Amino acid sequence: KDSASISKAYVADIEYMAQRGYVASGATTAFNPTQPVTRAQAATILNRILNGETAPTTSKATAIKEDAKQDAEKVENKTKTVEKEVAKDVKADAKKVDTAAKAEAKKADAAVKSDAKKVDADAKKVEKEAKAKKSDKVSESKAEQSPRIIRPVRRNTLKPLDQKQQETLENNVFTQLNKTYKTPEAFQDYGVMYWRDNQLHVALKSNSDLDTVKANLASQGNATINNYVVVEPSQYSQTEYDVIESNFRNYYSKNEKGGNIIAVFPDVENNQLYAVVSTASKETQQGISKVFGSKVKMTVKR
Structure with a gap:
């Protein structure tokens, strides 16, 4: 099998001894010409030559079969190694996927809890507002049921x-x-x-x-x-009327440079501040209405 590695000067002698069974390479058909001969191998060769015995030869087919077996074992071992590596990688990937899935699940759970908390807060807020409205209605109802103010003496008397x-x-x-x-x-x-x-x-x-x-x-x-x-x-206190009046004066003086505020007083019956001014443009009147709504009633004294 490895005749190409044998010097031509020795090929004929080696073939002669191999054909007669004096030398054998073992389980394979390779001669291995460069390997040293041990004392045991030398004694075996001399014994065969002197006593006419031959070494049990291995047929070429058997040798090929043995080589194929060894190659198959190598392939099998390599396959097992690859399978182990693949299994290891698959396990690692599965662990990563599991970790990622747990993280996503935790994130989703946190989001659900946050939404639930927000919904609960909104519900409490709505409930609180409903109670406040109910309380206001009760107060209004009581106010309606209260007796009207009766002045003991008529004003003109x-x-x-x-x-x-x-x-x-x-x-x-x-x-x-x-x-x-x-x-x-x-x-x-x-x-x-x-x-x-x-x-x-x-x-x-x-x-x-x-x-x-x-x-x-x-x-x-x-x-x-x-x-x-x-x-x-009264809907407003004196402190609240003072704030409304201060804001009104600031707004009027800013928008009516040539105008004067003649009088300002609380109109408690109508729950508003009553103001008498010397002049007010259409824009100022619209602005007062937009900013103060029903809190201020402004009249222009011509």
Whole structure:
């Protein structure tokens, strides 16, 4: 099989000895001319020559079969190695896919929880608004059921009070209001006090405060209080009217350079600030309506 690697000078001798069975290469047909001869191999060769014995020869077909077997084993081993590597890669890829799937599932779960939390918050908000509306309706219903304000004396029959009498009446009223609101300054956050048609009006935002203040004033048994003081409901407090007035003045002065504000006062019956001005363009009037809505009623005095 490897005759090409044997020097031509030795080919004939080697073939002679091989044909007679003096030399054998083992399980294959290769002679391996460059490999050294061991003492055991040398003794075997001499014994065969001297005693006429021959080595059991292996047919070429058998040798080829053995070579094929060895090649098959190599291929099988290589195949197993490749299969192991492939299985290892598949396992690694499967692990990556599983990790990615878990991450996506976790992300999706977090998103679902976040959406659920948002929906719950929105539901609570809607519920809160519904309760607030219900409370407002109840308050309105109570207000509607409350008796209307009855002025004890008709306006046109009241004798006008002078300034000193008005101040005395205001002080007496504030004395009673302080029982509920502690100070005149604190009262401004809860109501409005103003003169109209020769009567002192005390307008309060709270229905419960209306009943309390009425009772406190009535308990004085003061004819001036009974005749000249009117207690009524109001949507805004003095503090809130002050804010509306300040914003109105700023807006008017900015848009009507040549105009003047003649008078401004709370119109409690209509829950708005009433303003009288010297002039107002169409644009200013539209702007006032857009910015303040029903909070401000502006009239131009020609």
